[in-house]
Structures are given as C-alpha cells and as structure tokens.
Amino acid sequence: MKGLITAVSGPTVTVDLPEVKLYDRVSIGHSGLMGEVVRMERDQAVVQVYEDTRGLGIGEPARGLEKPLTVALGPGLLARIFDGLQRPLERLGEAQGPFIRAGKAPEPLEPDRPWHFVPVKRAGEVVQSGELLGYAEEGPFRHWIGAFQGGGTLTELKEGPFTVQDSIGAFSDGRPIYAVHEWPVRSPRPYRRKLAPSEPLVTGQRCIDFFFPLARGGTAIFPGGFGTGKTVLEQTITKYADTDVVVYVGCGERGNEMAEMLEEFVTLTDPRSGHALTKRTVMVVNTSNMPVAAREASIYTAVTMAEYFRDMGYHVLFLADSISRWAEALREISSALEEMPGEEGYPTYLSSRLSGFVARSGVVETLDGRVGSLTMILSVSPPGGDFTEPVTQACLRNTGAFLMLDTALAHRRHFPAINWFQSYSLYGDAVAHFFADRVAPEWGALKDECRALLQREEKLREVAEIVGAEGLEDEGHLLMHVAEQVRQNFLCQNAYTEDAYSPLDQTHRRIREILAFYRNAEKRLQGGESLEKILKEATP
Amino acid sequence: MRLSEHCYATIASIKSPLLLVEAVRSARMGETVRVIYPDGSEMEGEILKIDGAAVLIQLFGESYGLDVEHSAVVFTDAVKRAPLSTDMLDRVFNGSFLPIDGRPMFIPEQWAPVTGFPINPTLRGSPDEFIETGYSAIDGLNTLVKGQKLPIFSAAGLPSKEMASGILRSARMVARSNEGADKDFVVIFVALGLTHHEYAYYMQTLEAMRTRFMAFINLANDAVVERLLAPRFGLTAAEYLAFERAMDVLVVITDMTNYCDALREVSTAREELPGRRGYPGYMYSDLASLFERAGRIQGRAGSVTMLPVVTMPEDDITHPIPDLTGYITEGQLVLSRELHQKGIFPPMDVLPSLSRLMQRGIGEGRTRADHRGVANLLYKHYAKGRDLRNLETIVGREGMSEKDQGMLDFAEAFEREFVHQGQQRRSIEETLDAGLSVLRRHGLEAP
Numbered sequence: 001m002k003g004l005i006t007a008v009s010g011p012t013v014t015v016d017l018p019e020v021k022l023y024d025r026v027s028i029g030h031s032g033l034m035g036e037v038v039r040m041e042r043d044q045a046v047v048q049v050y051e052d053t054r055g056l057g058i059g060e061p062a063r064g065l066e067k068p069l070t071v072a073l074g075p076g077l078l079a080r081i082f083d084g085l086q087r088p089l090e091r092l093g094e095a096q097g098p099f100i101r102a103g104k105a106p107e108p109l110e111p112d113r114p115w116h117f118v119p120v121k122r123a124g125e126v127v128q129s130g131e132l133l134g135y136a137e138e139g140p141f142r143h144w145i146g147a148f149q150g151g152g153t154l155t156e157l158k159e160g161p162f163t164v165q166d167s168i169g170a171f172s173d174g175r176p177i178y179a180v181h182e183w184p185v186r187s188p189r190p191y192r193r194k195l196a197p198s199e200p201l202v203t204g205q206r207c208i209d210f211f212f213p214l215a216r217g218g219t220a221i222f223p224g225g226f227g228t229g230k231t232v233l234e235q236t237i238t239k240y241a242d243t244d245v246v247v248y249v250g251c252g253e254r255g256n257e258m259a260e261m262l263e264e265f266v267t268l269t270d271p272r273s274g275h276a277l278t279k280r281t282v283m284v285v286n287t288s289n290m291p292v293a294a295r296e297a298s299i300y301t302a303v304t305m306a307e308y309f310r311d312m313g314y315h316v317l318f319l320a321d322s323i324s325r326w327a328e329a330l331r332e333i334s335s336a337l338e339e340m341p342g343e344e345g346y347p348t349y350l351s352s353r354l355s356g357f358v359a360r361s362g363v364v365e366t367l368d369g370r371v372g373s374l375t376m377i378l379s380v381s382p383p384g385g386d387f388t389e390p391v392t393q394a395c396l397r398n399t400g401a402f403l404m405l406d407t408a409l410a411h412r413r414h415f416p417a418i419n420w421f422q423s424y425s426l427y428g429d430a431v432a433h434f435f436a437d438r439v440a441p442e443w444g445a446l447k448d449e450c451r452a453l454l455q456r457e458e459k460l461r462e463v464a465e466i467v468g469a470e471g472l473e474d475e476g477h478l479l480m481h482v483a484e485q486v487r488q489n490f491l492c493q494n495a496y497t498e499d500a501y502s503p504l505d506q507t508h509r510r511i512r513e514i515l516a517f518y519r520n521a522e523k524r525l526q527g528g529e530s531l532e533k534i535l536k537e538a539t540p
Numbered sequence: 541m542r543l544s545e546h547c548y549a550t551i552a553s554i555k556s557p558l559l560l561v562e563a564v565r566s567a568r569m570g571e572t573v574r575v576i577y578p579d580g581s582e583m584e585g586e587i588l589k590i591d592g593a594a595v596l597i598q599l600f601g602e603s604y605g606l607d608v609e610h611s612a613v614v615f616t617d618a619v620k621r622a623p624l625s626t627d628m629l630d631r632v633f634n635g636s637f638l639p640i641d642g643r644p645m646f647i648p649e650q651w652a653p654v655t656g657f658p659i660n661p662t663l664r665g666s667p668d669e670f671i672e673t674g675y676s677a678i679d680g681l682n683t684l685v686k687g688q689k690l691p692i693f694s695a696a697g698l699p700s701k702e703m704a705s706g707i708l709r710s711a712r713m714v715a716r717s718n719e720g721a722d723k724d725f726v727v728i729f730v731a732l733g734l735t736h737h738e739y740a741y742y743m744q745t746l747e748a749m750r751t752r753f754m755a756f757i758n759l760a761n762d763a764v765v766e767r768l769l770a771p772r773f774g775l776t777a778a779e780y781l782a783f784e785r786a787m788d789v790l791v792v793i794t795d796m797t798n799y800c801d802a803l804r805e806v807s808t809a810r811e812e813l814p815g816r817r818g819y820p821g822y823m824y825s826d827l828a829s830l831f832e833r834a835g836r837i838q839g840r841a842g843s844v845t846m847l848p849v850v851t852m853p854e855d856d857i858t859h860p861i862p863d864l865t866g867y868i869t870e871g872q873l874v875l876s877r878e879l880h881q882k883g884i885f886p887p888m889d890v891l892p893s894l895s896r897l898m899q900r901g902i903g904e905g906r907t908r909a910d911h912r913g914v915a916n917l918l919y920k921h922y923a924k925g926r927d928l929r930n931l932e933t934i935v936g937r938e939g940m941s942e943k944d945q946g947m948l949d950f951a952e953a954f955e956r957e958f959v960h961q962g963q964q965r966r967s968i969e970e971t972l973d974a975g976l977s978v979l980r981r982h983g984l985e986a987p
C-alpha cells in the first residue's frame with residue numbers, strides 16, 4: 001500500500017492511503033519514519049509520527065505496513081534499555097553515536113546472541129495457546145518460552161542452543177515455533193481469569209509498607225509537585241521491591257536522571273537474589289526531549305513487556321515516571337488533530353484511555369495455569385501542585401493506593417514526603433493477614449496506635465501555634481517529642497543511605513520501640529516523674 | 541528532493557508573525573524560507589505547518605512593511621542552521637547570530653541544525669564536577685555541577701540582573717589536579733528581550749570578562765520570534781564547543797519568562813488552544829527541548845551546563861513558567877523579596893532552593909572533605925531558626941527559651957554573613973570557612 005504525504009502538522013502527518021486500518025503502522029517519507037494511523041477521513045489517513053517530523057515534505061511517499069505497532073518479546077529483554085518504540089538504545093548508540101537521529105534502528109533483540117533451550121513439553125503433546133513449552137536461562141532469570149502464537153500438536157521441540165532467529169520446534173501443521181514473537185502494544189495480552197489482589201508488594205519503604213501497603217497486582221499513584229521526590233521514590237522501590245521483574249518507564253522526564261539510574265543499577269545488587277539489579281530490570285526511556293508521539297506509545301510498549309513476564313507466572317512491577325507526561329503527549333497529538341478539547345485541553349477520552357491502561361494491571365491465572373501479577377506504580381506531576389487537575393483526578397478514579405507527596409514536607413527535607421493524613425491505600429484489609437502472620441500479630445494495632453498519635457499531635461500543634469510551645473503541658477511536650485521520633489526515625493527514609501531499604505522486621509521493630517517508649521513514658525509522667533528526666537534517659 | 545531554491549508570490553494572509561502562502565508545490569516541515577519585502581529587504585522564516593499546497597510560515601523578524609501583493613517567499617530546502625567555529629568566541633551577536641560588536645562575521649568551520657538532536661540517555665556522562673559561581677548560597681548549599689540545568693527563580697524588582705552578571709564574571713571550573721582548568725571554560729550569555737538600560741549594564745559586564753565568552757543579545761524592541769531562536773543558537777554553539785572542542789560551557793539565559801511569552805504570542809497567532817494562563821499545551825516539551833541539551837557525554841571531555849533566569853510573574857512559583865521549568869530542571873535557586881528588603885545580596889532563600897545533583901559534586905577531591913557536613917548543619921540550623929521566627933511573631937522573643945533565642949540569632953547571622961556577600965567573590969574554601977565561622981560563633985560545633 002503506497003501513497004503520498006499531503007499535510008504535516010507537528011507530530012501528525014496526513015497521507016492519502018485509503019486502505020489502511022486504524023492503528024496500522026505506516027512508514028513515512030524518504031527516511032522511513034515510523035508512524036501509526038490515529039484517524040481515518042474519507043480517502044486520507046492521519047498518522048501520529050514517532051519521530052521528529054522536521055524535514056518531511058509534501059509529496060514524499062508513505063507506505064502502509066498492514067500491521068499495528070508491536071514489540072518483540074523473547075529472551076534478551078532483561079537488562080536492556082529501549083526507547084518508547086522498543087529501539088535498543090545501547091546498540092543504537094553504538095550505531096549512531098551519542099545523538100539520536102531519526103530513521104533506521106537495530107532490532108530490539110540481539111539477533112545472534114546464543115541461548116540454550118530446555119523443553120518441558122515433548123513431541124506428540126497437544127498444547128494450548130499460551131502454554132509454556134520450556135525455558136532458557138537468562139542470567140539468573142528463567143525465561144519461559146511459550147506457545148504464544150497459538151497452540152497445536154507438537155511434532156518437535158529441540159533442546160539445545162538457539163538464537164532468536166532460529167526455530168526451536170514445530171507443530172504438526174508445519175508451523176515453526178520461535179522463542180520470540182511480536183505483540184501489538186495496544187492490545188492487552190490474554191489470561192484465563194483475574195484474581196483479587198491478596199499479597200502485599202513489600203517496598204522496603206516504612207511509610208508505605210506500614211501505613212499504605214501496596215498489593216501485588218494493584219495500582220498506586222504518587223502525585224506531587226516538582227521536587228517532592230516522585231522519581232527518587234520510584235527508583236528506590238525499583239531497587240528494593242520484593243518482585244521478580246521490574247519494568248521501569250522514564251516517560252518524558254530527564255536524561256541525566258536516567259543516566260544516573262543506569263549507572264547505579266549496574267553496580268547495585270538485588271537484595272533477594274544477590275545478582276546485579278539490571279538482571280531483573282527492563283528500562284524504557286523516552287526523555288522529555290525525545291519525540292512526543294513515541295512518548296505516548298512508550299507506556300504501552302513497556303506494559304506489553306510487563307504482561308509478557310506476567311504470563312510466565314512471575315510477579316512484575318511496572319513503574320512509570322510520569323504518567324502526566326504521557327497525558328500531555330496525548331494532548332499534543334489531540335491538539336494537532338484539531339480534536340474537540342475537554343478539560344484543560346486534554347482530549348475527552350483521557351480518562352477512558354487511562355482506565356483502559358490501568359486495567360492491564362492485576363493478578364491473573366495465566367493461560368498456562370500459573371499465577372502472575374502486574375503491579376503498577378505511576379507518578380503524577382500536577383501543574384502547580386494542584387491535585388484537582390484532570391490527570392490526577394482521572395488517575396484517582398482508577399487506582400487503589402494514593403500516596404500524596406507533599407511540597408511542604410519536601411521543603412523541610414522530610415523524605416519520602418508522603419503526606420500521612422491525605423494518602424490512602426485500599427489494599428490494607430486485603431493484605432492485613434500477611435503482616436499479622438508473617439511479621440507480627442500486633443502490626444494492625446500498632447498502625448492504629450501510631451495513626452492516632454499523629455492525629456493527636458496535629459491537633460496539639462494547632463494549639464501550640466496559638467499559645468506557643470511553652471504554654472503546653474508536659475503530656476503535650478511528650479507527645480510532640482514522640483511524634484517527632486516517629487517522623488525522624490520511622491517515616492523518614494533517606495534514599496542515599498543504608499536506610500533506603502527497611503526490611504519488614506526492622507520496620508516493625510522501630511515502630512514498636514517508639515510506641516513502647518511512649519506508653520512507658522506516659523505512665524511515668526502520670527506517676528510524677530519529671531519529663532526532663534524521662535527524655536534524658538531516652539536519648540543516648 | 542528539490543535541489544534548488546524556488547520562489548512564490550502567493551501570500552494569502554499575514555498575521556504577525558505568521559504568513560500563509562498558497563499554491564506551493566513542494567515544501568518541507570521546518571524548512572527555512574526567505575521573505576522578500578516590497579522594498580527589496582529580506583527576512584528569514586521557518587515552515588510551521590503544511591496542508592496540501594498551503595504553507596504556514598513563522599517570520600523571524602518584524603512583518604512591518606510586508607504586503608500580500610508585492611512580497612515574495614523563497615523556499616530554500618534547508619533547515620535553520622547555526623554557523624560554528626571557535627572564532628565565534630569573545631564575540632557579541634544578535635538573536636539572529638549576526639555580529640553586533642562592529643567586527644565582521646567569522647568564517648564558519650561547520651554548520652549544525654539549531655534544534656539539535658536528543659542525547660542518547662545510555663551515553664550521557666554523569667554530572668559530578670563542581671562549578672564555582674563565587675556565591676556562597678549556591679556553592680556551599682546548592683552546588684552547581686557540570687552538565688546540570690539549574691534555574692534562578694527571581695521576581696520583579698529582585699536583583700537577578702546583578703546576580704546573573706556576577707555569575708558571568710565569577711564562574712570558574714575548579715579542577716584541583718589541573719591548574720589550567722579555566723582555559724577551556726566558556727560562558728555563553730543569551731539575553732532575551734533586554735531593555736536598553738539592561739543592555740548597557742550587561743555590556744559592561746562582558747567587557748570586564750576574564751573567561752572566554754559568547755553573547756547573543758535580543759533587545760526588547762527586537763523581533764519577538766527571535767527570542768525563540770536565540771537560545772537555540774546559543775545551545776547549538778554550546779554543543780559544538782563542548783562536544784567537538786572539548787570545552788566546559790556554562791550557558792546563562794535571561795530571561796526565560798520573555799521566551800515563554802514569545803512562545804505564547806506565536807501560539808495565539810496560530811489560534812492554538814491555550815493552556816494554563818494562555819501558554820500553549822506543548823510548553824513543557826518545548827522548554828525541555830532547550831533544557832535537556834545540558835549534559836555530558838561519555839568519553840568526551842566537554843560539558844554544557846545551564847543557568848537560566850526565570851522571573852516568576854506575581855511572585856507565584858506555581859505560575860506555569862516557573863512550574864514547568866522546575867519540572868524539567870535539576871533543582872532551583874529561589875530569590876526572596878524579604879531578604880532583598882533586608883539588604884542581603886544575593887537574596888537567595890536556601891530553604892526552597894535545591895540543587896538535585898549537588899551530592900555527586902562535593903566532598904573530598906571535588907570541593908572539600910567537610911563540605912557535606914557543613915552544608916547539612918547550616919541548612920538544619922537555619923531551617924530551625926526560620927521556623928522559630930514564626931513563633932517569635934506570636935509569643936515574642938522574651939517568651940522563648942534561651943536556646944531558641946540563640947537559634948534566632950544564628951538564622952540572622954547566617955543571612956548577614958554567609959548568604960550576604962555584596963560584590964565580593966568567594967572561593968569554595970572561603971565559603972565553607974564562612975559557614976564554619978558562623979556555626980562556631982553560635983556554639984553550633986562543626987561536624
């Protein structure tokens with residue numbers, strides 16, 4: 001299918017290709033820029049172009065590729081860094097040098113990298129679509145290979161070395177089996193059924209694990225103004241979360257911060273396995289100065305890879321920083337299409353797109369009968385730190401945990417700057433049993449006690465602001481002292497020190513000690529001892 | 541591919557700074573055009589949008605004198621490029637990269653498109669080397685490092701001009717191992733929408749410069765669209781000097797608020813849907829396309845560091861200009877009206893200020909071993925003192941404990957002796973010693 005460019009406006013290009021379908025991929029211009037059909041109008045198709053449209057001319061050729069935007073899924077994804085279209089950035093750098101230019105790019109998966117296949121099924125067996133056939137060891141990770149392109153009767157499954165270009169077996173109707181397949185990024189991958197989240201996703205962040213636990217298969221948002229610590233929190237969780245695979249998307253954010261993360265991840269090890277952190281991580285990076293249309297696609301590229309690992313029966317954590325930049329890319333494209341704008345210029349379908357996206361998280365029974373999960377953490381960057389704006393609101397309707405990052409706390413260098421009054425997690429009840437069984441039966445009671453303490457202190461602060469701290473009773477001073485301990489020694493966690501990761505037993509021990517001190521001190525105070533003496537004994 | 545220029549006299553409408561030309565057979569996005577005025581003079585422009593045979597052009601200058609009938613447009617088949625050579629150093633140009641220092645244009649060694657290309661994130665080098673600005677509030681507590689982008693958030697009536705000028709004069713690379721570190725250090729100054737008074741002020745600064753420099757000056761009465769171009773020329777020059785000529789380049793841009801207003805003006809002329817406060821919805825991406833050009837590249841010696849000045853309209857940090865800037869840059873340096881009124885210069889409020897990349901650029905071998913400790917203590921005690929000032933307004937100084945009164949005194953001394961330095965330049969040693977001395981005198985012992 002061939003046609004010509006008839007119009008160019010920002011990231012969109014109009015071509016006279018009447019036969020293409022919505023979401024078909026189109027190659028644009030002499031340099032073959034990639035695009036995707038986003039609108040059909042009589043004999044014209046409007047294409048969202050993933051690369052810089054500068055230099056494109058009217059009358060240049062356009063070619064419909066008769067398939068949608070897909071990603072390649074197979075061994076070799078882990079430890080790699082891709083852009084929003086799954087172009088491998090490291091090998092792109094080797095080919096092009098330090099600056100990214102439009103046009104040809106290497107294949108996403110290294111074509112000649114050797115792997116070793118170990119089948120778990122045998123010739124003669126009948127397999128269903130999505131059933132796992134065997135695996136290849138990808139470093140410390142067992143990479144399952146499945147009948148992801150349909151089932152059938154196996155006639156052959158070859159144990160031994162292979163590359164992603166080789167077939168590793170065949171079905172009775174002659175179809176070869178490859179370890180790699182392509183999947184359209186905008187179509188959720190299938191599973192048997194969804195299950196309710198019931199296990200926590202332990203993050204190693206005391207404030208989250210204790211007050212606002214996340215659930216495997218759940219979704220959380222981290223909204224906060226600039227500098228409130230969204231990126232640091234997401235990256236810290238990426239390092240320490242109790243999960244098998246992490247897919248991290250730097251969506252429209254800074255290049256330096258991605259470079260720093262890359263550098264760090266090579267040297268850090270996964271606290272669970274002891275292997276380099278990169279070995280369990282896939283990164284998708286589309287910085288703010290890379291093309292916006294690719295930024296829009298980046299979260300889909302990434303979530304499709306995340307679903308792929310879920311389908312092997314793994315727990316996958318997906319993080320995007322920031323979903324607001326995705327929404328803004330959607331807005332830029334919508335405005336180039338001259339669509340009717342909704343609130344603050346965002347297209348009216350912002351909310352439904354976002355729901356559709358978030359719905360790709362969850363705990364599932366896979367087609368192979370395993371249990372896998374995909375947990376989502378999305379940071380939100382509200383303009384002016386105003387949470388009533390459309391993106392934060394659309395996110396709120398779709399997510400189970402809301403961790404509000406507070407500019408006032410961040411200015412006081414209280415990190416993570418999670419506001420403990422405004423934030424919430426709807427997963428608390430579902431995962432309470434885990435903490436009671438695995439950590440301590442008193443976990444829930446401590447949580448209530450701590451929350452009540454912080455609330456009382458807040459009230460007291462209001463009083464103190466009027467009468468001055470000197471005007472408070474000893475009980476009040478004690479409460480303020482203890483609340484300060486809770487903030488400094490429990491809620492705060494400096495991401496640049498050893499304390500960045502707090503195992504659950506440590507989290508428990510710390511809060512238990514602070515609260516036990518408080519109970520005891522209150523008793524001694526009532527018994528007539530002086531506050532000064534009690535506090536002096538407490539501080540070593 | 542067209543191989544030659546071609547000319548059209550089919551202008552359909554003019555709406556400053558935009559032109560609509562019809563019946564164009566072939567045009568490309570971003571292509572540079574030359575518009576020929578009825579009096580024979582010429583002005584450059586750029587293609588913004590193509591719809592069939594209709595082409596929308598943005599002029600880089602005044603549309604004054606242009607008409608529909610007697611003007612013509614020449615399509616050049618090239619994108620906007622910057623001429624580059626090390627001979628551009630120590631020269632002053634206007635926003636269109638033409639010399640305004642009375643000397644002839646230099647002979648370019650090469651040309652590069654002004655929009656640049658994104659740096660592959662996997663090949664970025666880490667920003668971890670200290671740049672000394674000469675101001676304690678920055679060097680000591682909000683350290684700038686090579687490859688960082690760190691804006692100054694100012695407000696109307698605050699001395700951002702004096703501060704920018706101070707940085708132009710005083711900024712240095714401090715490489716302990718290499719005595720001659722300064723010789724590859726260059727400052728590029730991009731001024732957008734300067735008044736004549738400001739122009740005269742900055743020209744004096746440039747004349748007194750000891751480091752090598754380049755300046756791009758767009759005056760308040762110069763074309764608005766040139767404000768969109770000048771920073772791109774500045775950054776293209778910076779990338780060339782940094783990554784092809786191994787220099788460390790500090791780009792100071794003032795004032796980004798004028799840049800954003802120019803962006804809004806063009807957007808309004810295009811009848812685009814306005815976003816917050818009338819600024820276009822793509823302002824984040826547009827600003828990022830400038831700020832993200834700061835950085836270092838693995839295996840190459842130079843660096844591009846940016847220090848843009850942003851004037852917060854109505855002193856409002858949530859206004860879209862400072863807000864979007866803060867979302868892109870690696871921290872912010874916030875000026876305070878209160879400190880200015882107290883006579884403190886630079887009037888920098890260190891509490892809301894932050895250099896996000898500071899941690900990597902300080903300490904043994906970079907600044908001084910005790911840097912982190914001194915900075916943390918100063919910050920902590922000053923924050924405490926500032927908190928107590930609120931209490932002081934309620935209960936009065938007498939109602940406060942002796943210890944608290946001491947903290948109030950410390951906060952005062954910190955502002956007057958550490959933040960305040962007037963016209964004096966401080967080396968990092970002097971900065972840290974000044975910090976230590978304030979701490980010691982208030983019985984707050986050093987780390």
Ligand SMILES: Nc1ncnc2c1ncn2[C@@H]1O[C@H](COP(=O)(O)OP(=O)(O)OP(=O)(O)O)[C@@H](O)[C@H]1O
Nearest residue numbers: 226227228229230231232415416493494495867896
């Ligand atoms: N847990 C933490 N421990 C110590 N410092 C922190 C922590 N979280 C954030 N910070 C500090 O706050 C700064 C800003 O954090 P971060 O970059 O995560 O903000 P952000 O919310 O992502 O901002 P933006 O929206 O501009 O990207 C960091 O550079 C660091 O100095």
Ligand SMILES: [Mg+2]
Nearest residue numbers: 230231232253
């Ligand atoms: Mg961030």
